[in-house]
Amino acid sequence: IQGVSKDITDRAGDSYVSECKNRGQLAPGEIFTATAGKLSNCQAIINVCPPLYSNDKDLPNALETLKNGIKNILRAATYNGYTSLAIPFISAGNYGIPPKEAIETIIDELIGQFVGGFNSRIALRTIYLCEIDQTKIELAKEKFKSLLDPNLQKPEEPEYKFQLMEDYDLAQNRQLSTAFSNKLDSVKISFPSTRTPGTHVLDVKNLTMTRKSTNKVSKLKRQDDGWYENDVQMPLGVSELIDLKRQQAQVFELFLNEYLVNFKSMQQQQLETGFVRPIRKEELVKKNVKPKKSAVEGLKSQKFDANKSASYLASIEYEGFSKEKIAIVKKGIVEALESLKATKKIMIPKNASDETLKYLVNEIQKHELEFEGKLEPGSTIMLTGLAHHTIKFENYFKILKTAEAEDSKLPVHWAPMTSQFLLAELQSTDKEWKEVSQKFSQTMGNAQIVSIKRIQNSKFWRDYIREKEDLSKNHKKNGQSGEIKEEMLWHGTRSLNPQVIYEDNEESFHLVYANDGMWGRGLYFAVNAKYSDDYAYSTPQKTKLFMLARVMVGDTVVLASNSSLRKPPLRPSQQSFWYDSVKGNTNGSDVYILYQMRRAYPEYLIEYK
Numbered sequence: 214i215q216g217v218s219k220d221i222t223d224r225a226g227d228s229y230v231s232e233c234k235n236r237g238q239l240a241p242g243e244i245f246t247a248t249a250g251k252l253s254n255c256q257a258i259i260n261v262c263p264p265l266y267s268n269d270k271d272l273p274n275a276l277e278t279l280k281n282g283i284k285n286i287l288r289a290a291t292y293n294g295y296t297s298l299a300i301p302f303i304s305a306g307n308y309g310i311p312p313k314e315a316i317e318t319i320i321d322e323l324i325g326q327f328v329g330g331f332n333s334r335i336a337l338r339t340i341y342l343c344e345i346d347q348t349k350i351e352l353a354k355e356k357f358k359s360l361l362d363p364n365l366q367k368p369e370e371p372e373y374k375f376q377l378m379e380d381y382d383l384a385q386n387r388q389l390s391t392a393f394s395n396k397l398d399s400v401k402i403s404f405p406s407t408r409t410p411g412t413h414v415l416d417v418k419n420l421t422m423t424r425k426s427t428n429k430v431s432k433l434k435r436q437d438d439g440w441y442e443n444d445v446q447m448p449l450g451v452s453e454l455i456d457l458k459r460q461q462a463q464v465f466e467l468f469l470n471e472y473l474v475n476f477k478s479m480q481q482q483q484l485e486t487g488f489v490r491p492i493r494k495e496e497l498v499k500k501n502v503k504p505k506k507s508a509v510e511g512l513k514s515q516k517f518d519a520n521k522s523a524s525y526l527a528s529i530e531y532e533g534f535s536k537e538k539i540a541i542v543k544k545g546i547v548e549a550l551e552s553l554k555a556t557k558k559i560m561i562p563k564n565a566s567d568e569t570l571k572y573l574v575n576e577i578q579k580h581e582l583e584f585e586g587k588l589e590p591g592s593t594i595m596l597t598g599l600a601h602h603t604i605k606f607e608n609y610f611k612i613l614k615t616a617e618a619e620d621s622k623l624p625v626h627w628a629p630m631t632s633q634f635l636l637a638e639l640q641s642t643d644k645e646w647k648e649v650s651q652k653f654s655q656t657m658g659n660a661q662i663v664s665i666k667r668i669q670n671s672k673f674w675r676d677y678i679r680e681k682e683d684l685s686k687n688h689k690k691n692g693q694s695g696e697i698k699e700e701m702l703w704h705g706t707r708s709l710n711p712q713v714i715y716e717d718n719e720e721s722f723h724l725v726y727a728n729d730g731m732w733g734r735g736l737y738f739a740v741n742a743k744y745s746d747d748y749a750y751s752t753p754q755k756t757k758l759f760m761l762a763r764v765m766v767g768d769t770v771v772l773a774s775n776s777s778l779r780k781p782p783l784r785p786s787q788q789s790f791w792y793d794s795v796k797g798n799t800n801g802s803d804v805y806i807l808y809q810m811r812r813a814y815p816e817y818l819i820e821y822k
Contacts, residue, residue, distance in 0.1 A: 229248065229252075237709065244260060291337060319342075388402055401484075412466075420433040454467065479491060554599060555599070556595055580598055582597065660746070677814040688768075701762070703762075714726070766793065766796075769781075
């Protein structure tokens with residue numbers, strides 16, 4: 214990682230890095246809220262995966278993904294009650310999106326969600342836009358000027374369109390048109406490194422880079438400050454992209470050509486090879502665009518200047534509404550909220566723990582609810598507040614009451630538990646230890662078991678049993694037997710500590726940790742322990758960890774490898790009745806793939822060497 218990401222990572226420290234590694238990869242537009250580590254002036258760090266962009270055809274989808282990323286950031290800030298937020302201009306350059314389009318999209322989305330979408334639950338009051346690149350700051354200032362002044366016309370589009378074999382992309386054409394209008398003789402241009410097809414093939418396993426047009430091979434090296442080609446440091450954006458791409462594949466393409474466009478000879482020259490191609494320009498007809506009124510009615514400028522002591526700094530502040538409008542809005546909100554209030558009678562279960570009562574107190578304070586009665590197990594209270602909040606409590610305690618009855622469904626051989634989770638170490642004389650050890654030894658040769666621990670997570674077990682019951686009902690509904698086939702199968706977690714899976718408060722085997730494999734994106738479980746040994750987690754003590762899981766394979770279908778799979782296929786002559794799992798064979802072992810959560814329970818944790 215480089216740039217802002219590296220600066221944040223260095224300052225936040227190891228705990229932040231570890232938290233991000235445990236979370237794994239994000240999809241474009243997806244976010245992950247992490248603790249701030251050593252950044253004492255921050256409450257949290259919201260990580261977002263930016264969209265990748267290769268050419269103008271991708272632009273609408275890339276901008277839509279960028280909008281979703283901004284929405285998700287604001288939702289996370291709202292959910293956590295943050296009052297201020299600092300956002301850089303995400304994707305404005307390094308990830309290929311033309312800076313002007315990226316910056317305008319970010320500002321439009323922030324204003325639409327933050328000002329136009331105002332509601333009383335939002336604690337967020339200040340957003341800082343962070344940038345040190347003066348060109349991008351000017352683009353942001355132009356955008357704000359167009360919003361602040363309804364009669365201000367937008368900057369005119371390029372006066373000329375340049376073509377090679379086809380039109381240049383928007384960003385390059387804008388650069389060429391500006392340079393030509395300013396009577397420059399030539400200008401250097403480059404394209405997004407994500408442009409397809411690429412010009413170079415990178416092999417990060419063998420640390421080589423091959424130019425496709427000449428087959429010239431360069432040596433790659435990863436240093437603390439980025440990637441190097443033949444000992445020459447590569448641009449920051451390229452280094453960041455290589456780090457991102459190598460998480461997905463060891464061999465991939467990037468577009469790294471740079472060109473010099475000469476306006477006198479009307480030629481484009483590839484800088485490394487010297488190859489020259491002619492270009493042509495087309496003068497565009499200017500359109501008379503009538504000024505449009507700003508879409509943001511209440512937006513007004515409070516301060517709009519640059520810091521004279523540092524040319525790369527600028528400060529922009531704005532207000533959403535006047536005081537009079539704020540008073541009207543507040544009155545309307547209060548009246549609307551009063552009409553939405555409801556009172557619910559809540560029964561606190563007798564088995565409610567101290568943690569449950571603490572949660573209840575925190576939630577009452579968080580949502581500013583009124584209550585009558587005593588907050589203690591077995592008592593009844595009256596809650597008054599917004600209907601969706603009071604219903605939330607009602608449902609929560611219904612679940613607790615159900616859980617009280619379901620505790621009898623926990624395996625009888627489990628050790629007594631005083632909380633949701635317990636890791637019980639087995640002795641070598643135990644029947645369970647011998648059964649797991651025997652299954653382990655079938656394919657693990659001389660590997661030595663250090664310990665076997667039974668994973669007791671009451672929530673995960675109840676989730677598993679409920680899912681099994683639902684699956685059984687679905688089978689019966691479709692004329693099948695209600696018996697659901699289960700298998701004890703191995704599962705490795707690679708660089709993810711299995712503790713993240715078996716101690717999670719919500720889900721065990723979560724699809725967010727799934728990668729695209731031979732049978733698509735799913736949860737993979739192996740018959741042979743030796744197969745999962747290749748995916749085992751390595752500990753600092755030089756031992757390995759993997760799990761033995763109870764898996765609902767149900768009715769499975771054997772398929773050849775198909776990386777596009779996202780769920781099992783439909784059964785023959787069925788329109789809405791799918792197989793329960795997919796089965797395949799690879800590296801000497803049968804494997805089962807699940808595409809739905811809660812159909813596997815992590816039963817044992819095995820440490821070995």
